[in-house]
Amino acid sequence: MGRIILSAGHDLRDPGAVALGTTESKEMRLTRDLVAKELKARGADFISVPDYLSLTGTIRWVNANAVPGDVAIDLHGNAFNGSVRGAEAFYIAKNTQRQKDAQILLDALLKAVPGLPSRGAKPDTVTMHRSGLAFCRRIAVASLLLELCFIDNREDLKLLQTYRDKFAQGIADGLIAWNSRNLKQREFPLINIRVKDNEYEEKGVLVNNNSYIPSDLVELLGIKVASLPEIRQISYGNIVYIKAIDLQKFDIAIAWENQTRTVVLDLRPRTELSGSEQIMGLGNTTASELKSFIESNNENALAKFPDLPELYIQESELEGVNHDIAFCQMCLHTNYLRFDGRIKPDQNNFCGLGSADGSPSGASFPDPKTGVTAQIQHLKAYASNDLIKQQPIVDPRFDFVPRGVAPSIYGLGRRWLPDPHYGDKIKSIMMRLYGVF
Numbered sequence: 001m002g003r004i005i006l007s008a009g010h011d012l013r014d015p016g017a018v019a020l021g022t023t024e025s026k027e028m029r030l031t032r033d034l035v036a037k038e039l040k041a042r043g044a045d046f047i048s049v050p051d052y053l054s055l056t057g058t059i060r061w062v063n064a065n066a067v068p069g070d071v072a073i074d075l076h077g078n079a080f081n082g083s084v085r086g087a088e089a090f091y092i093a094k095n096t097q098r099q100k101d102a103q104i105l106l107d108a109l110l111k112a113v114p115g116l117p118s119r120g121a122k123p124d125t126v127t128m129h130r131s132g133l134a135f136c137r138r139i140a141v142a143s144l145l146l147e148l149c150f151i152d153n154r155e156d157l158k159l160l161q162t163y164r165d166k167f168a169q170g171i172a173d174g175l176i177a178w179n180s181r182n183l184k185q186r187e188f189p190l191i192n193i194r195v196k197d198n199e200y201e202e203k204g205v206l207v208n209n210n211s212y213i214p215s216d217l218v219e220l221l222g223i224k225v226a227s228l229p230e231i232r233q234i235s236y237g238n239i240v241y242i243k244a245i246d247l248q249k250f251d252i253a254i255a256w257e258n259q260t261r262t263v264v265l266d267l268r269p270r271t272e273l274s275g276s277e278q279i280m281g282l283g284n285t286t287a288s289e290l291k292s293f294i295e296s297n298n299e300n301a302l303a304k305f306p307d308l309p310e311l312y313i314q315e316s317e318l319e320g321v322n323h324d325i326a327f328c329q330m331c332l333h334t335n336y337l338r339f340d341g342r343i344k345p346d347q348n349n350f351c352g353l354g355s356a357d358g359s360p361s362g363a364s365f366p367d368p369k370t371g372v373t374a375q376i377q378h379l380k381a382y383a384s385n386d387l388i389k390q391q392p393i394v395d396p397r398f399d400f401v402p403r404g405v406a407p408s409i410y411g412l413g414r415r416w417l418p419d420p421h422y423g424d425k426i427k428s429i430m431m432r433l434y435g436v437f
């Protein structure tokens, strides 16, 4: 744990950029050798990716050799039209931790090589690869791609060839700073635990958005942990923790209170906890949980609709609708925003709403917000007799709904859609949503 994985961009067969009598691949191998020397001198733990591996092979090699807590860097030389200069560091877009890491690395390089201009830390989606850089995205541990300079620019190349030792010292400093920061982040945040209505005196830990509770508490609940290999556990600070969601098998309901950072265990059988099927009510998930849920089912789901999780929460709360239900209904209708059915993304119609005139392509809305509002209004029309708070009514079929006939999702079958199992389908997506956290 906590090693630095060094990769020199391109490989023995692919030279990368070729300019001014040299190749990117050659320059990066020479630089990588010096970085390795610097890391060794500083006592850092590191490994180097073999130079015969292509990018795909490199990613496979790193993923086979890395363990959680390692960091990985790919070194490149840029090329454009010969007149552009400077260093830049790429991180996976929208990851603010990695953005800071990229800045740390770049700052260390610039500090060691004063004549080198900075082009900044940049999200990997601003490159010619619009969907991002494989090295930033497909590596299982924290990874960055560093463009040291422009090797087709005479000044930059001369700087690199003359002061390669300085480049290597700066990169080594940056890698060590990033690596120790990354290790510190592996201290997991503590969370509160409540069992029924009682605060439990011990704390749990939050690991990758999952609640873990001490195994002795699990034993107190009457569950024999030792005999259950399928339960996920981690050891941290000499305490064994169990993944809370795995206790659902034992009719223990698990909920998360975001404001108080509390995992709530309820000993009632899950079947009695029927609140989650009631359309009018509060949702349990946060916007970032909805985001990671849908992206785990469709990586690019939110590319066109980045605000959708927040919109679902806001619009649902305005009308008192459970946003988890509305969001899962959207996932069902759009196949996690793939829109592989009749309705197209530009219609901003996330739940198969018909148009007022019954046209076969269904309703269209001017923007995502209006589309979500219409869905929430339609849900509220079915679930309650209460007034719609957010006027005007944008749901084109609002007036056709018999008000309040379906308080629970199970009442939507044969109504919202002819499918009698419609409610079960929404419920199974909800179970997956809750199962993730």
Ligand SMILES: [Zn+2]
Pocket (backbone or CB within 6 Å): 009, 010, 016, 017, 024, 076, 077
């Ligand atoms: Zn390159």
